[in-house]
Amino acid sequence: MAESTYxxxxxxxxxxxxxxxEEVSEIEGVTNVSVDLPTGAVTVTSAREVGTEQVRAAVEEAGYELTA
Amino acid sequence: MAESTYxxxxxxxxxxxxxxxEEVSEIEGVTNVSVDLPTGAVTVTSAREVGTEQVRAAVEEAGYELTA
Incomplete structure (x- = not known):
């Protein structure tokens, strides 16, 4: 189990x-996505390590920008 | 044809x-809805006069508030 916050x-x-x-949840292996609107923190829980570039692509697909 | 801005x-x-x-477009008789995000102006075009209360209900159904 891996957890990363962006x-x-x-x-x-x-x-x-x-x-x-929705977009980040579609990444293979992702089991949970938690978003804190005021801070923009997106916590991704996954069965295996998910690459930042995959998360970035999903966020951009949704129309937003990954800053960290 | 009637046009009102809220x-x-x-x-x-x-x-x-x-x-x-989407919600305002569902009101019977409405033929066009135009929204200006920066000002919050919503212009409703309809075949016949639409009551403000119908527009208010639709806006609230969408999760927002009619202020004028």
Missing amino acids: TVKGMTCGHCVRSVT | TVKGMTCGHCVRSVT
Whole structure:
């Protein structure tokens, strides 16, 4: 089990949270995605290590930007 | 043909605009809904006059507030 936290820029409301959660959840091996809207913190739990580039791609697909 | 402009509070992103547009578009007789995100202006075009209370209900259904 792996857990990583990223920071996503540009989320402003619950719809944004849902979009990011949905896209990141689609990454193979991801078992949980938790988003804190005020800080932009996105915590990804996965069965195996997930590459940052995969997370970045999913976040961008949702229309947002990974900053850290 | 009638056109009325309302002000909606709380929309922060394109998803919000889409939610409001979808709900207001479902009101019978509405032929066009135009939303300006920065100002919150929602312009409703309809075949016949639509009551403010119907628009208010649709906006609240979407999760926002009609302020004027």
